[in-house]
């Protein structure tokens with residue numbers, strides 16, 4: 249990471265020093281779409297909790313329990329702010345009322361929406377619309393609900409450049425369409441979908457829009473109010489936060505009407521022998537002792553990203569992607585998926601070697617990942633939990649390089665040079 253040229257307003261060389269795994273291993277980390285690195289600031293916030301005020305929340309009346317409660321509760325305000333969700337802080341009670349719920353990640357957030365919201369809305373013969381570029385987390389829960397409720401599951405396709413066919417989406421919207429679930433950005437094609445335009449299409453038919461923001465929120469300024477989505481799911485570990493925590497935004501009036509997802513401690517207001525009442529938002533959806541350190545770390549990650557500004561992070565990634573598209577175009581026979589223009593895609597590029605080497609050989613994505621891994625270049629290979637999109641393209645696996653605020657032009661050069669060398673002498 250050292251001596252690398254800075255691409256944008258982000259001081260990348262300085263930034264990279266914040267990430268212990270990068271400095272201690274020296275790897276070229278191009279796998280942030282799978283999970284990002286964690287900066288020292290986030291690790292310190294969690295260590296401070298464990299070392300100085302380790303206690304549970306919402307129960308104790310002693311000093312350190314009050315501190316833990318305040319920090320954990322306020323973390324919701326910080327994360328909500330990053331996506332423009334409403335969170336009202338009660339200074340006297342150290343409590344929050346928010347449209348932002350902490351979950352274990354995008355997967356749990358999406359399952360929560362499918363179970364607690366869609367299950368009650370979907371009736372036999374209704375329609376759920378998703379797209380062929382969805383991650384399995386925003387596909388399988390809908391498959392399941394559709395099968396169980398005898399509803400139709402219909403797919404919006406993408407074109408040769410990985411762009412969604414919004415005209416087809418309009419056609420698929422009918423009076424029985426209840427839910428549309430779409431990724432903000434595709435974790436395989438890199439396509440950035442126009443959520444605002446999609447919300448317009450969906451709401452014209454009084455349906456509800458669920459957005460999978462797992463690859464959007466970490467990289468692109470997000471405002472749930474102007475995007476007008478009904479739900480937004482995202483993961484902390486893809487945005488410099490710890491593993492095991494994520495967010496779900498839902499419009500308040502919807503969350504208030506929904507039944508809890510899990511039952512137990514903390515999510516109740518009162519419990520009697522034969523009935524119980526629910527706590528206010530967000531606690532109604534956070535049953536059990538919460539992920540206290542992770543919540544605090546999640547907020548620290550949001551503060552870290554905000555210290556650069558999401559606009560600036562997006563600009564940096566767009567420039568990095570533009571440069572990567574140019575360098576990777578120099579690699580013979582490399583087939584790149586998704587939009588050709590950097591401004592239409594997020595900071596990840598998936599590819600395969602499209603031509604054949606030697607007589608019958610066809611280097612598999614795993615061979616590419618293996619060869620790069622030996623050079624200390626970390627990329628992801630496989631179907632990236634987007635098997636339907638791979639099937640659409642007639643492939644079973646691809647390689648994916650993904651960028652974040654700590655990646656430099658030099659990282660891209662290392663990737664391109666390694667691929668050029670691999671192409672010259674592929675495995676036999």
Ligand SMILES: Cc1ncc(COP(=O)(O)O)c(C=O)c1O
Nearest residue numbers: 353354355383385435462463483
């Ligand atoms: C687009 C997209 N959606 C959902 C997920 C699931 O996220 P998690 O595994 O953190 O729940 C991912 C993770 O790769 C993703 O890329």
